[in-house]
Amino acid sequence: MIGSLYAAHLSRVTDVWVLTRRLEHARALEASGLTVSGRADFTGTLHATDDPAQLPAVDVAIVATKGTELDAAARALEGRLPEAMVVTVQNGLGAEQVVRRHGAWPLVSGVTFMSGTRHDDTHVEYILDTETWLGPYNGLPYDRVEELARLIERSGLKARAFPDLRPAQWSKLIFNATVNAVAALTGLPHDPHFAAEERPSDLGHLVHALVDEGKAVAAAAGIELHEDPWEMNVLATRRGSAHYPSMLEDVEAQRPTEIELITGSLVREAERLGVPAPLHTALYRLVKAKEDSWLLQREPEGRQE
């Protein structure tokens, strides 16, 4: 869905190829283009294929899959696109290393705050028109990142280049690890419960403690955060309509979640740095166990009261 927003917008300022998983999706895009509604209103014309071998030599490849599908997507590009700079825009940490295992492309780190809804193969609704943040990975010249940010801006999306993306990446990591796991476990969308700290039972106390744990891990990693995740949380819950975090949607559809890439990466960093993160570790194990529960056959045996 995020990938569709990039593809459609960029098709207005440059040639775009979309690599799909399904042949019929590629055919539909070739035949009908990609329509954006919501915050924008146009249909982009682009090329699409489900066969990586059909991709021409592009300058930039944006890998915008869900984290759980990243490895397969990067593998599909192995040995291809020799001149491309590859951009990762997954949640969590470590997407760059996953892509790196499959090729020596120059890499751009990205995080995006955009959101939308996929209506069908050729129609995406652009909902939150927030920024994509980009930074060089492992020594890529910064002017190439700035150039890419300008291209994305010309296409009608919002983008911003940072010489060092990690402060922003970590702000979003802590925010995401907290909000996604709590939403996935409680069934609550990201609403005012997440900021409530009045009664002892209020959820905001837990959210605050999770954010503080994450900040301690970031500090130990030498990261000065770009934004305070607690402030991001409070602001987001005041936005009016509550946002459904993707992990809550995954849980409701019983799909594999991004818990390993989001909370998992935070917990592993805490472990590596010797910083305690008992609450994130607890939520990590609870969401993993929830994924396991979908494999079981439900057949209640008895009640105990």
Next chain:
Amino acid sequence: MIGSLYAAHLSRVTDVWVLTRRLEHARALEASGLTVSGRADFTGTLHATDDPAQLPAVDVAIVATKGTELDAAARALEGRLPEAMVVTVQNGLGAEQVVRRHGAWPLVSGVTFMSGTRHDDTHVEYILDTETWLGPYNGLPYDRVEELARLIERSGLKARAFPDLRPAQWSKLIFNATVNAVAALTGLPHDPHFAAEERPSDLGHLVHALVDEGKAVAAAAGIELHEDPWEMNVLATRRGSAHYPSMLEDVEAQRPTEIELITGSLVREAERLGVPAPLHTALYRLVKAKEDSWLLQREPEGRQE
């Protein structure tokens, strides 16, 4: 359901009156008796009414409601049953104090490990034929508890009297707070996941940490536990068919859970004693938030990936 198991069995050795909430339930019990299947196979004959004023002067009243209905049940007995000894068999801590607010009856503390399934108003299946443990509350002579335990045993159920029930009550409290909340949040029945401690993501690590937190609270309260809740957990998960904790069933049916009486009472004791209990507190807030989520209308606004 637990109340039905007591009523049916006790009707074989003494006169039993059942106080129901619904008139048709009382009428059905009067007309058809109460049938037990499973571990036993008989139909008990008893009296039933939905009107507390109809109850005769009984010697013993067993209050076996769900914790969330305890206060209403005790209120219904206010000013009645002057000669009765009242037995509480709720999960968690504090049932005795709730009953005490409504009358000066001598009290017996109970915890039960029985389980069953309610099939309809006049049929209950007896599944786990485990013990009910009883102890005197606030100075009640111990021989009255022993006498009650013998009566329950004669009726065909298993019972055991303890001069001090708190070590058993706390063992079950820690076990219940841990297993119920984890099951409610993950959707897992009480199965081998709860004892798995091999991989870092394994749920058993969290269960173990929750048990250890609970044991520290018990120690600070001066309680020497009757059984190690971790051992109770490991044994129960080896029982073959996985048990559905009542809080998981409540969550699946979107009914109010016993979280306040179980985890809530443990968290409040920790607070009172100045012992940290961050993991139980986290689970307490997550389950409370999950209950809140049932009040919301589900209308996804958009996905963010």
